[in-house]
Amino acid sequence: MSEPFPAFDQPRHLGPAQREQALAEFSSSEFDLLVIGCGVTGAGVALDAASRGMKVAVVEQRDIASGTSSRSSKLIHGGLRYLEQLNFSLVKEALRERSLLLQTVAPYLVHPVRFLYPLRHRIWERLYVGAGVALYDALAKLGGNKLPVHRHLTRKGALKEIPALDPVSLVGALQYYDAQVDDARHTLAVARTAAGMGAQVATSMRVTGFRQEGDKITGAVARCLETGVEVEVRARHVVNATGVWTDLVEELAGQDSVEVTASKGIHIVVPQKLIRSATGMIIRTEKSVLFMIPWSQNWIIGTTDTKWDLDKAHPAASQTDIQYVLERLNSVLLSPISEADIVGVYAGLRPLLTGESDATSKLSREHAVWATAPGLTTVAGGKYTTYRVMAKDTIDAVIEDLGGGFRESATERLPLIGVEGYEQLWTDRASLAERHGLSVRQVERLMGRYGSGVVEVLGILRSRPELSAHFPGSDDYVLVEAVYAALAEAALHLDDVLTRRTRISIETPDRGLAAAEAIAPLMGEVLGWDDSALARELAHYRARVEAERDSQRQPDDHTADAARIGAPDVRTAGRL
Ligand SMILES: Cc1cc2nc3c(=O)[nH]c(=O)nc-3n(C[C@H](O)[C@H](O)[C@H](O)COP(=O)(O)OP(=O)(O)OC[C@H]3O[C@@H](n4cnc5c(N)ncnc54)[C@H](O)[C@@H]3O)c2cc1C
Known part of the structure; x- marks a missing residue:
């Protein structure tokens, strides 16, 4: 008989008991605010x-960050290329957010990253790109930047940084700094910080309609995708933060104010050892730019920009997308990367506010907040980096509508969960590793995911030391993480852990299938899965992986919905 897991019963612990309590509160209380959607925007608003x-x-129809917020390039950046569009205010605002995230809000989740821009034309290109990165650094300085400034490299210097570059057309390079984040984990940390301050968060809750008194929206009807039960959530104001689903939710309120377009971007994941480089890289493409970003033992390479009209919950890369990325990457490498080298692929949808241009890469990345109907405010557009500003602007508008009565926003000084005590623990990480029978590297990786919350995660090992074994297929993750995800991080399904709490679904050639077998019984222990629930979870995960692989073999767009190859959606489990 296994020892029971410790109780995690603080408001910040998003586990089964908290979810039940949130559902009970939904039907019994009136809230000041109901937020629809828990991507980074909705979590930030909350x-x-x-x-x-x-x-x-907060109600989220699937999992926290299951939409675009787990599928980005994972950069916290001003967007060097927006300078070319002369969008200085957007770049300056985003660079200020970069500094806040790096220094105050999420220092354990957001890290500096170096990029090399290879130059292939003499003089004019160095002058042009050099002026751009100099301006980028200058704007960053205005926002409190502490990262090193850019530097010019000779051809020899560039090859020293990236020996994998093809020297033939190379004339030199520029190197500059930006920042990166695990987007899904960061969004989760924002949501949990909100929960720690009293927000009631529930996933697998889809808004299917609105509650109305006269012409005023006074809440919403949400259906639980686990049980089919519907609840009415009463609220003085509702915020629609549903990204590429914005139009659908507006329609539920009988409104159709601003169009939000879905633009698909894909990334491939390639083992780091296959491209010898000490730095990330950015190269120009005919439409935009291509990034090569360090990601644990891999490179993340992307992205693309094409229209997507299929299922918004399951965008998938096509063969054409993959070939596009490979061709652009190989145009600068000495030894080409082939499709067989790819360990993971993912696709995401940019929520773009419709602008004048038909080409989606030219649509605005800036956000907008607007009153859809009395009692309903919508926020959309923007980019991951500026979620905090989007949230502040939204709540300013909501409070004005409510007639005041609440404090000014203070989120620029508010560290997320896991920041407090992090620095001291980092200093002590070697002894932490020794006490729990882990390597220092494993503890460092854990601290990069949980910050000071690592103490809670490792605390579970006191009663269950066998959970210090790593996930089959990846020594980056420890089994206890799957248990913690179900106990405290709102994970309800295998996919939540394999795709977002960990990123094993894009980091290993088997896309987490071996890990699935090992962690399913552990999650089932917390979530009360019987044999048939366990079998359904595994079958669905396998089907999802197969649907993704199948889409990637097709030249045209197909969704990666497992239902396409015959498995029921695990969130509705064929019951609804
Ligand atoms: C390929 C790509 C690369 C990108 N790279 C970067 C980058 O490097 N840096 C950067 O700053 N930005 C980047 N972005 C942009 C950034 O990722 C997005 O702007 C951001 O994640 C959008 O967050 P969101 O919360 O608005 O939307 P989402 O994350 O999609 O969240 C919306 C949520 O609403 C939920 N929802 C929808 N309908 C309902 C309903 N009826 N009831 C309940 N819930 C509902 C959805 O399930 C979803 O979880 C990138 C985007 C893409 C696609």
Whole structure:
């Protein structure tokens, strides 16, 4: 008989008991604010509101960050290329956010990353790109930047940094700094910080309609995708933060104010050892740019920009997308990367506010907040990096509509969960590793995911030391993480852990299939899965992986919905 897991019962612990309590509160209380959607925007809105003293409810139809917020390039950046579009205010704002995230809000989740820009034309290109990165650094300085500034490299210097570059057309390079984040884990940390301040967060809750008194929206109807039960959530104000689903949710309110377009971007994941480089890289493409970004033992390489009209929950890369990325990458490498070298692929949808241009890469990345109907505010557009500003602008508008009564936003000084105590623990990481029978590298990787929350995660090992074994297929992850995800991080399904709490689904050639077998019984122990639930979870995960692989073999777009190859959606489990 195994020892029971410790109880995690603080508001910040998003586990089964907390979910039940949130559902009970939804039907019994009136909230100041209901937030629909828990991507980074909705999570940010919830945190801004809760930290100003509002009583907040958040409903997410699938998993936290299951939409675009787990599928980005994972850069916290000003966007060097927006300078070319002369969008200085957007770049300056985003660079200020970069500094805040690196220094105050999420220092354990957001890390500096170096990029090399290879030059292939003499003089004019160095002058042009050099002026751009110099301006980038200058704007960053205005926002409190502490990262090193850019530097010019000779051809020899560039090859020293990236020996894998093809020297033939190379004339030199520029190197500059930006920052990166594990987007899904960061969004989770924002949501949990909001929960710690009293927000009631529930996943697998899809808004299917609105509650109305006269012409005023006074809440929403949400259906639980686990049980089919519907609840009415009463709220003085509702925020629609549903990214590429914005139009659908507006339609539920009988409105159709601004169009949000979905633009697909894909990334491939390639083992780091196959491209010898000490730095990330950015190269120009005819439409935009291509990034090669360090990611644990891999490179993340992307992205693309094409229209997507299929299932928004399951965008997938096609063969054409993959070949596009490979061709652009190989145009600068000495030894080409082939499709067989790819260990993972993912696709995401940019929520773009419709602008004048038909080409999606030219649509605005800036956000907008607007009153859709009395009692309903919508926020959309923007980029991951600026989620905090989007959230502040939204809640400012909501509070104005409510007639005031709440504090000013203070999220720029508010560290996320896991920041407090992190630095001291980092200093002590060797002894932490020794006490728990882990390597220092494993503890460092854990601290990069949980910050000071690592103490809670490792605390589970006291009663269950066998969980210090790593996931089959990846020594980056420890089994206890799957248990913690179900106990405290709102994970309800295998896919939540394999795709977002960990990123094993894009980091290993088997896409986490071996790990699935090992962690399913552990998650089932927390979530009460019987044999048939366990079998259904495994079957669905396998089908999802197969649907993704199948889409990648097709030249045209197909969704990666497992239902396409016959498996029921695990969130509705064929019951609804
Ligand atoms: C390929 C790509 C690369 C990118 N790279 C970067 C980058 O490097 N840096 C950067 O700053 N930005 C980047 N972005 C942009 C950034 O990722 C997005 O702007 C951001 O993640 C959008 O977050 P969101 O919360 O608005 O949307 P989402 O994350 O999609 O969240 C919306 C949520 O609403 C939920 N929802 C929808 N309908 C309902 C309903 N009826 N009821 C309940 N819930 C519902 C969805 O399930 C979803 O979870 C990138 C985007 C893409 C596609």
